[in-house]
Amino acid sequence: xxxxxxxxxxxxxxxxxxxxxxxxxxxxxxxxxxxxxxxxxxxxxxxxxxxxxxxxxxxxxxxxxxxxxxxxxxxxxxxxxxxxxxxxxxxxxxxxxxxxxxxxxxxxxxxxxxxxxxxxxxxxxxxxxxxxxxxxxxxxxxxxxxxxxxxxxxxxxxxxxxxxxxxxxxxxxxxxxxxxxxxxxxxxxxxxxxxxxxxxxxxxxxxxxxxxxxxxxxxxxxxxxxxxxxxxxxxxxxxxxxxxxxxxxxxxxxxxxxxxxxxxxxxxxxxxxxxxxxxxxxxxxxxxxxxxxxxxxxxxxxxxxxxxxxxxxxxxxxxxxxxxxxxxxxxxxxxxxxxxxxxxxxxxxxxxxxxxxxxxxxxxxxxxxxxxxxxxxxxxxxxxxxxxxxxxxxxxxxxxxxxxxxxxxxxxxxxxxxxxxxxxxxxx
Ligand code: EPZ
Numbered sequence: 089x090x091x092x093x094x095x096x097x098x099x100x101x102x103x104x105x106x107x108x109x110x111x112x113x114x115x116x117x118x119x120x121x122x123x124x125x126x127x128x129x130x131x132x133x134x135x136x137x138x139x140x141x142x143x144x145x146x147x148x149x150x151x152x153x154x155x156x157x158x159x160x161x162x163x164x165x166x167x168x169x170x171x172x173x174x175x176x177x178x179x180x181x182x183x184x185x186x187x188x189x190x191x192x193x194x195x196x197x198x199x200x201x202x203x204x205x206x207x208x209x210x211x212x213x214x215x216x217x218x219x220x221x222x223x224x225x226x227x228x229x230x231x232x233x234x235x236x237x238x239x240x241x242x243x244x245x246x247x248x249x250x251x252x253x254x255x256x257x258x259x260x261x262x263x264x265x266x267x268x269x270x271x272x273x274x275x276x277x278x279x280x281x282x283x284x285x286x287x288x289x290x291x292x293x294x295x296x297x298x299x300x301x302x303x304x305x306x307x308x309x310x311x312x313x314x315x316x317x318x319x320x321x322x323x324x325x326x327x328x329x330x331x332x333x334x335x336x337x338x339x340x341x342x343x344x345x346x347x348x349x350x351x352x353x354x355x356x357x358x359x360x361x362x363x364x365x366x367x368x369x370x371x372x373x374x375x376x377x378x379x380x381x382x383x384x385x386x387x388x389x390x391x392x393x394x395x396x397x398x399x400x401x402x403x404x405x406x407x408x409x410x411x412x413x414x415x416x417x418x419x420x421x422x423x424x425x426x427x428x429x430x431x432x433x434x435x436x437x438x439x440x441x442x443x444x445x446x447x448x449x450x451x452x453x454x455x456x457x458x459x460x461x462x463x464x465x466x467x468x469x470x471x472x473x474x475x476x477x478x479x480x481x482x483x484x485x486x487x488x489x490x491x492x493x494x495x496x497x498x499x500x501x502x503x504x505x506x507x508x509x510x511x512x513x514x515x516x
Contacts, residue, residue, distance in 0.1 A: 104503065272311055338410075
């Protein structure tokens with residue numbers, strides 16, 4: 089196990105190239121199950137979650153090849169296996185995305201229930217409701233979802249996929265993929281509008297699917313008899329970009345994220361302005377300018393896209409820890425997504441929680457300490473806070489960070505941070 093040792097107080101200046109989006113590449117890799125031809129993702133990021141998804145696909149009989157340039161090519165078997173292993177799905181909820189493509193391609197899928205994660209219950213009722221609407225028979229048996237299609241295959245339907253919290257990103261993805269090979273037309277109302285859903289749809293179009301309404305809450309899919317291979321470069325990772333921009337605001341300096349899509353970060357740009365930071369934008373870059381000044385207290389409420397992303401909530405909280413006043417952070421997607429809160433308090437932050445609301449009383453200084461990473465974004469928030477904490481911070485269990493950030497310490501060192509990755513002898 090590794091740890092990151094960070095000495096705070098350094099300005100950050102420079103550029104960070106943004107990689108392919110984790111939350112787009114995982115469903116795109118799952119879409120390879122829809123054809124027996126090769127699907128290539130030339131800009132797949134080097135993340136442990138990508139390797140885990142490739143392990144899941146190998147378990148189902150797929151061939152996987154990583155290219156030296158970072159891309160990955162996948163080709164599913166003529167007759168893919170039906171059952172994924174509990175151990176891999178337990179590690180990564182995103183592997184539930186194999187359910188829809190496997191079911192519609194082979195007529196059967198046995199996928200381990202993903203279980204919960206550190207920030208609460210992660211239901212999949214929407215996934216199951218959508219697949220049932222397409223004619224699937226579903227049951228839960230010994231911790232597995234057993235899904236079977238009628239012998240004649242899935243049948244297109246008109247259905248509503250919203251949840252109490254809005255819509256489900258991977259739920260929309262699963263149903264959209266299943267519908268591509270169903271008989272007839274499927275209309276999904278209440279579809280998630282996240283850019284990653286639209287990106288998966290663009291990949292499916294390249295494979296020969298017939299889809300209209302991508303990026304809107306109404307997606308129409310006309311089933312076809314088969315899909316072909318394709319080469320699809322996924323969209324840039326808006327959460328990775330947002331994370332480095334917050335790093336620049338916290339530490340002070342000028343940080344530019346290149347190869348990103350500013351239009352996917354409009355809400356963060358707006359919040360930066362509210363908090364008193366200058367943001368410049370170009371066609372494919374964003375730059376935040378900060379002289380390390382404390383932020384103006386700025387509230388955020390997490391919402392489905394285009395609202396403030398729940399995946400940037402922890403990072404924003406790290407920035408508000410030194411704001412000149414009280415900020416309210418309301419988590420509407422995952423009300424329990426506050427594992428970072430007690431660890432930020434260890435760094436000297438003053439935060440109280442009432443249900444889904446965190447009340448952050450900004451303070452002049454944070455001080456370095458031992459902290460433990462928990463989930464992917466909470467861990468990134470601890471690194472950000474450590475950049476401005478006095479003295480040394482050790483972030484333990486950084487494997488959480490490696491799930492979604494490619495070589496975070498190298499990118500931060502290139503910007504001027506004092507950060508070192510080491511073996512974690514003392515780690516919990
Ligand atoms: C995706 O998860 C992302 N993961 C998450 O990113 C992200 O936080 C989330 O969308 C929200 O944007 C991937 O894309 C791999 P949901 P997903 O289904 O699809 C409720 C990260 O850090 N819900 O959109 O699992 C659910 O409880 C990860 O990169 C149901 O009620 O999220 C939540 O409140 C973390 N029933 C809301 O909907 C369901 O069947 C959104 O969940 C499914 C979800």
